[in-house]
Structures are given as C-alpha cells and as structure tokens.
Amino acid sequence: MLEIGLIFRALMRNKIGALLIALQIALTLAIMVNAIFMIQDRNVQMSRPSGLDESNTFYLTNTVFGENYNLQAALQTDLQKLRNMDGIDNAIQINAVPLSDGGWSMGLAREPGEDKNSVGTAIYMVDEHGIDTLGVNLIAGQNFTQQDIAWRGAQDTKWPPKAIVTKALATSLFPDDWQSAVGKTVFISKDQPMQIIGIVEQLQAPWNGWSGVERSTLVPSQLESKSAKYFIRTEAGRRDEMMAAVEKFLSESDKQRIIRQVMTVEDTRKQSYQQHIATNKILTTVIITLTMITAFGIVGLAIFSINRRTKQIGTRRALGATQWQIMRYFMVENFMISAVGVTIGAIGAIALNYWLVNTFQIDPISIDLIIYGVIALFIVGQLAVFYPAKRASLISPATATRTT
Amino acid sequence: MLEMKNINKIFQTADVQTHALRDFNLTVNEGDFVSVTGPSGSGKTTFLNIAGLLETYTSGDFYLDGQNVGMLNDSGRSKMRNQKIGFVFQGFNLIPDLNLFYNVDVPLRYRGFNAKERKQRIEENLARVGLASRMKHVPSQLSGGQQQRVAIARALATDPRFLLADEPTGNLDSEMADGVMSLLEDINKQGTTIIMVTHDPELALRASRRIQVKDGRVSELDIVAEKALA
C-alpha cells in the first residue's frame, strides 16, 4: 500500500512548500536539460576531426631579418634538410594552419564572372608534400606534382591552374555528385579558372565557428615571404622531442632569421576551442549548483516537514507503521513533488529550447535528453530525501504519548 | 492475555538514571477493564507504552497473547501493534491534514486490507462512535470529545484485542469525559480488553479492575479502600 491518495491529500493541505520545491525542480530541469544540450552541441563541434595528423604535427614561424636574403633558396634548403632529419616524416611551408584562427578565404564558383554564386573556402598553399605532411586523406583524383608548384610573391594575385578540394567543398560545388568534381574547372577571383584534380576527405578551415569550416582548398603555391610558416609531421610519438630539435637546428643553421611560435596542432585546437571549453565549464557549474540547491531545498523541506510532524510520525508508528513504511511515506511524497516538478520542467525545457532555437539558431533539443533529465532529477530527489526520511523512520513510537 | 513478569525499565540519559518501572508484575485477562492511577511521574505512561509495544523494557518477561514480546524486532513489534493493540492518546493525535474517513483509514492501510474492507470498517467504526455523518470533516472542525471519539474509532477499526488509553479524558470537560467513558464501557462490554490511565478517581472507579502505580511499582486497589478515598 503506497498511500498515494493519503499522501496527496496531506500535500494538498500544505501546498506552498511543496509547490516551491516543485517549481525549483522544474526550473532546474528546464535549465539543466538546455545547458546539457548546449554542452553536447559544443562537444560535438570540438570532436570534429580537423583532418590533420594532430598528435604528430607542429608548426613554427620563420622570420627573416637579413638583407639581400635569397628567400627561395633558403626555403628549399630548409625543407630539404628538415625532410632528411631523423624523426621527421615530412615538412612543408604553408600559409595558414587549420583551427589557428588566421588564414585566407576565397570564393569558388562554377561559372566565371561577377555575381556568380560562389562558395566560400579556406585556402592552403602547399607543395606536393602537402597531403602527406598534413596527414589528410586523398579519396579521389591525384596529388600535385613538383611541376605544378609555382612561386607566389606577396603582391601576386594570379592563382595556379590546379586545386585539390575537400569533400565538403566538392559537395557544395557539385551537390548532385561530389565525385564528379574531379576534372571540373571552377573559377576563383571572379574569372581565373582552376581545375580540381583531387579530393581530400577532410581538412578544416582556420575558423572553427564558421559554417564552412569543412570547406578547404589546397593550391600548389610556394609563398615567397619573409615570414613563413613551416608545418612539420614527425614520426609517431616523437613530436615533442622534434619540436626542440627543429627549433635548435633552424636557429643555428642560419643566423639571419629567428624561429618563433613553435606550437603543436593539439595546442592550437585547445586554443581554438578555449571559449567553448570555458563556456562548458560555466554551464557545468550552473547545472551542478542548481542541482545542489534543489537537493538542499528538498532536504530542507523534508526536515522541516518531518520536524513539524514528529508527533504524527510517532502516532503512525503507534498505529502499526513499520520504519520502512514511514520512510516510504516521505520517499513517495518526494516522488509526487518531483513528478509535478518534472512535468512543469519538461514543458519549461521545451519552451526555453524553443526560445533558444528562435533566438540563437541552435538545434531543437532531443526528447531523450529531457527523459534523462527527468530520471536524473527523480534520482536526485530520492537521494536528497533519503536521509531525512531515514531520520523520520527512527522517530520513536513513544513520541505519540510522550509529547503534548 | 497480557502478562508482565518482573519488568524493569531504566531510562538512561547523559547523567541521570531513572528507574521508571521496578519489578513490575501484572496479568490482565481477556475482557478486563483496568484503570491505572498513581501520582505524576510514577510510571503509568511507561507501563502503558511497554504494554502497547511503543517502548522496550530493560529486563523481565512480557507475553502478549502468548507471544514473547522480547523476541520481536522493531518490525515485528510494529505488526503486533497494528494487529493486537489500539491506542487512544490524551491529545487525540489525529492527523490534522486528513479527514475523519482517512484518519480511521491509516492503521487499516498498514494492515494491508483492500479498499472495500477498509471502507466497510471505517464506516462501521465511525458509526459506532456516532460520527458517521462527519466523515468528510477534518479534525479541527470537531470538538475535543468528538476528536477523541474519532481516535477511538481509529483504534477499534483494526479489531484489536487490547485498547490502551493514556488519560483519554485528560483534555476534555467532564461532560465530554463522561461521554467518552461511556463509549469505552460499551466497547469493553463488546469484548475488548481495556487498560486506561486516568487521574480522575471517579472514572477510575467505573473500571472493573483498578491498579495503582507508585514509584514504578504496581499494586491492586480493592474497592473498599477506594470508596473510602472517594
């Protein structure tokens, strides 16, 4: 006999406290579910692969200050020596690094001319070692050859005639059949033709919050610049060791330049998602705090109502209630308060989400998450009420006669 | 039958030991109406609480309906209270949030009766105490005498062998007290054994058997001595 009817009647005569707790549970559920949803959304974003061999790559900035310096020769020497170094798999110069927040973007269109529907893409300038050094996966067409690589000066506006694009970009350009992109000519900078010669599976743009983050283009250009980024892939597990070695080697081999900003891709990812990580921490804190406040509220209300009903509890014991029956009374009572709370809360969660969807263009929440939230709060309620209920069950039946 | 042999009860608090019952010996037979009198602090409530299994005792033997109470754990005592004992308190101890119907329902639910049987017992017992028409009222809408009648209905609803009452008329004026006493007499006539603690010598006299507790010890009062007192 769960006494549900009797507990409900007793509750109805002391509505205020119970109602406040129910509302607190409702608020907690509504906020908790939406906060978890936002955390999950960020986690999904953060877990998207960049396409790079993240654990074995790093990059650095090589800044030349020498006058009359032969940039082309020095770059080629550097790359040659790096590629031959023990512990290094491959090395390139690149204009920008995925997720680093700095880079180039252009529009690609299927037809030449102004006002043509163009698709935005990040641009990475690499040589024929690009695909291997980045660790991206060529899934159609072919790589650049050495003959494809052309020098590009700081003032150049001319684009090379070949390009490799990501699958996402190929899909945006050719929605019906991304594989058909290989061999097609697209136009950059209004009317310069570029032939797509290959497709890579994945390579993210430098900007994680951009809707086109999966759209990137590799072009066979070697920049001639006094500030160059070298991107280096090491043998598995030797990254940290090689970072120090490379920095030392480059600094010592040529005194007319300095090596700066030696950084792993993993750290770049962390930096890139710093705000996400911080926001998730705040949201987690909010969830935990709210849940704890609610739990303490439940404990408080239960202790208050048990203290107020000491004599009644003693009387119930005198009338034959076992300790377990007393405990169960308060646990069922809490369950009923929680039921009201989570019902209001579930509606509130959906309403709050509806508002968030309309205001911030986020996705609608999944029902599963609400169900998990409801279950979690029922459990929190039962755990919170357990101690007061246990205390109530230990009230002596003699309380019925001993107190007035 | 209720049988206490050499029951001792010692309350142990931080620095005081109270010997509330000393070698308490008592046998109450089926159908008895026992009144218990004695000075304040003499141990009457302690005796009644032990008799009603609300409290445990320190030493001695206690048999209720042939069952050795000392062998029972808390849950066993709870069940025995529910099955064999009805309690009536000085302060009525009704549950203020529940109407009369549901107040009487409380012990019946602990017993596990089905809804139909509970309803029948509730109506029957509220009728027995003359309050069938007030079922939907909450305790605060009743007079003290009426509340005590509800408490008696609640105590009787489970068909207990023993009805234990600790100063059931202590909070009532003499007219209401008389009404409650008459009700108890009727109940006793119908076969329920009653043990009633009271301060009122006139009410005590109406019981078929009178005992006195003094300093934790029990003694029988004979009618003559008592009449002289009265």
Ligand SMILES: Nc1ncnc2c1ncn2[C@@H]1O[C@H](COP(=O)(O)OP(=O)(O)OP(=O)(O)O)[C@@H](O)[C@H]1O
């Ligand atoms: N829980 C307790 N802890 C300590 N001492 C107690 C406790 N309950 C009762 N006592 C003591 O036991 C003795 C007997 O108390 P009891 O309540 O049985 O007396 P009583 O005869 O019912 O008195 P009254 O007529 O005032 O109700 C008293 O000295 C009392 O102070």
Ligand SMILES: [Mg+2]
């Ligand atoms: Mg007393």
